[in-house]
Amino acid sequence: MHKADSPQPPQGPRGLDRRTLLAAGLGALGLNAVPAFAASPFPDRHITLVLPFPGGGMFDAVLRAMGNAAAQDLGQPVVLNHKPGAGGVSGTAGLAMMNEADGYTLSVMHNSVIRHPHITKVSWDPVKDFTYITGLASLTTGIAVAADAPWKSLEDLLADAKARPGQITWGNVGATSANRIYGQRLAKAAGVEINFIPYKGGAEQVAAVLGGHLHVYGDPGFGAMALSGKLRLLATFTDQRLPRWQQVPTVKELGHDLVIESPVGIVAPKGLDPAIALRLQNALQKATKDPDYQRLSAEYDLVPWLLDGAAYQQYATKQFVREKQMLDEIGFKPS
CATH class of the missing domain: 3.40.190.150 (Bordetella uptake gene, domain 1)
Known part of the structure; x- marks a missing residue:
């Protein structure tokens, strides 16, 4: 008697068994899937x-x-x-x-x-x-006060600061901002003592000036309030007068060579x-x-x-x- 032959795997086309066909199929599937896993074009979310x-x-x-x-x-x-x-x-x-x-x-x-x-x-x-x-x-840094403040010019403000050492308050965003540093440089050059107050943001600082809790706004962002008539712009720390504020002098032309970039x-x-x-x-x-x-x-x-x-x-x-x-x-x- 002959021993029964071992079961053979079913044959596919051209003698390929199913396992070979499956492996080939998976390989092809993997190759075809590559584009689906490629990086999406930037950006694809917020x-x-x-x-x-x-x-x-x-x-x-x-x-x-x-x-x-x-x-x-x-x-x-x-x-x-x-x-x-x-x-x-x-x-x-x-x-x-x-x-x-x-x-x-x-x-x-x-x-x-x-x-x-x-x-x-x-x-x-x-x-x-x-x-x-x-x-x-x-940014453009200005020196602004409330519209009803007594100072009509930077010279008025500095003269008052000289007469009342440490009593004029000047706000800036951040104790070490360039605007604070240049404000200090201006005070030193003018020989006056000013009380510099740090604020968290410009909106808070504007509110303090309009509410009478702060004398001077010393940062960028004065434009809208100055145009509305709520703030009076006394000077800017720019190299030249601003096109929109031709009537307002620069700190530089008033004799202090201080320009903020x-x-x-x-x-x-x-x-x-x-x-x-x-x-x-x-x-x-x-x-x-x-x-x-x-x-x-x-x-x-x-x-x-x-x-x-x-x-x-x-x-x-x-x-x-x-x-x-x-x-x-x-x-x-x-x-």
């Missing part, structure tokens, strides 16, 4: 833009208009997220400590962030720990894919041509300051050195 200031200020309106316009180009919403603290530093600094950069978290960058490591010890580097996306605009831009955490950085740069710069953005920028006296990411990075590198020199000039001692 982008968060961190505002390192409280809500209700100048940045709310301007950057919301920019975000809305950029969303049209990007195809995804740009959502504002307020993270105030440390004079507008904490929210931006948070990005420097993120482990990954994917383009979905951005922040407003301003020179107080670049200055901060000279003021106190931090674990991040403003030059190395951000991807610089684009410069946007330069206060640009803002957008950054991401370090290590962002250059292709994503370029996509964001182009969308955000395109958004600055939006009519709503331009109208609000003019309302708040913003000066266009469009830089590509590489140029913004170079500016930050040089500004980091300049900030140290400025602090040394006023004798600031880091904490």
Whole structure:
């Protein structure tokens, strides 16, 4: 008797058994599935833009208009997220400590962030720990008082400050902001003693001036209130008189060579894919041509300051050195 032959696997076309066919089929399926698992085009969800200031200020309106316009180009919403603290530093600094950069978290960058490591010890580097996306605009700092205040000019204000040492109060956003530092430099140059008061945001500071709790508003963002007649603009820390405020002198022309450069831009955490950085740069710069953005920028006296990411990075590198020199000039001692 012959032994029964061992069962053989069913044969498929051309003698291939089912296991071979199954393996081949799975291989083909895997190959065909690759595009489904490939990275989706950026962006495929909303982008968060961190505002390192409280809500209700100048940045709310301007950057919301920019975000809305950029969303049209990007195809995804740009959502504002307020993270105030440390004079507008904490929210931006948070990005420097993120482990990954994917383009979905951005922040407003301003020179107080670049200055901060000279003021106190931090674990991040403003030059190395951000991807610089684009410069946007330069802020205009003014010296403004309530419309019914007794001072009609900067000279009046400084004369009163000299007659009443330490009794004139002057507000700024952040105790170490450039506007605070330049206010101190002006007081020193004029030989007067002024009481500088830090505020969390511009809206809070304006409310204090209008309520009679603060004498001087010393920051950007005065435009709307000055146009409405609620604030009186005495001078600006600009190189030349502003087109909209030709009747208002600059601090420089009044004999004090003090001009504030206060640009803002957008950054991401370090290590962002250059292709994503370029996509964001182009969308955000395109958004600055939006009519709503331009109208609000003019309302708040913003000066266009469009830089590509590489140029913004170079500016930050040089500004980091300049900030140290400025602090040394006023004798600031880091904490």
